[in-house]
Amino acid sequence: MIRDRLIALLKTYIPETGEEEQMHRETIAFVKENPECFERTLLIGHVTASGWVLSANKNEVLLMHHRKLDRWFQPGGHCDGDPDVEAVARKEVWEETGIQHLELLKRSIYDIDVHLIPANNDIPAHHHYDIRFVFQMIDEQTILINSESRDVRWIPLAEVHHFHDSESIMRMVRKTSAL
Incomplete structure (x- = not known):
């Protein structure tokens, strides 16, 4: 089944307690209940993938100022039918920032977020x-x-909150200190 690899990744991932833990449960249920979960044509929602890209010294993160949403985010996007979420995250980083040569720092999911x-x-x-x-x-x-962004730049981790201070982004900043 096309969803098996993602379900296996989700089952081995240990989220932070609280909000991310709830989103983890929601994501597992969504993927199990929706065979077309990787397709943006599924109008109730769909799986997306993104990359939290750190600089060589791990002191900065690559963020893009999203043109449509007018906010700073990590690069990412729709799977468009591709169940290999890691490959989708890599492709989106490359398409949105030009950065192609990346090392995966954690051999599993780094974070999960469900947003409207x-x-x-x-x-x-x-x-x-x-x-x-x-x-x-x-x-x-x-x-x-x-064309999807107004700007892309390296942001010092200590300054990310000046660009985007949502819990979703700040959770990834906190996790970075444990790498």
Whole structure:
């Protein structure tokens, strides 16, 4: 079954207690109940993947200023039918930032977040079940800005809260200190 690998990853992942723990349970249930969970055509929601990309010294994280949402986020996006969420996260980092050479720092899921995407034109409000991986940039690479972002830059971890202070982002900042 196309969802087996993700279900196995989810079952071995140990989330933070509280909010992430609840989102972990919701994500497992969603994936089990929806065979088309990797397709954005599933209008109630779908699995997405993103990359928390750290600099070589692990003191900075790569964030992009999302054009449509007008906020800073880690790179990520829709699976569009691909059940390999790690590969999707890598592809999205490359497409949105130009950074291609990455080392996976944790051989499992780094974080899970479920968030509501507001209705937009013909697309109703829906949930993204975001599976996040942590990477480190391997060598110096040029950052590129694509049409989805206004800016992409390395942000010192101690300053991330000035760019985006949601619990979702700050949880990943906290986890970074344990790497």
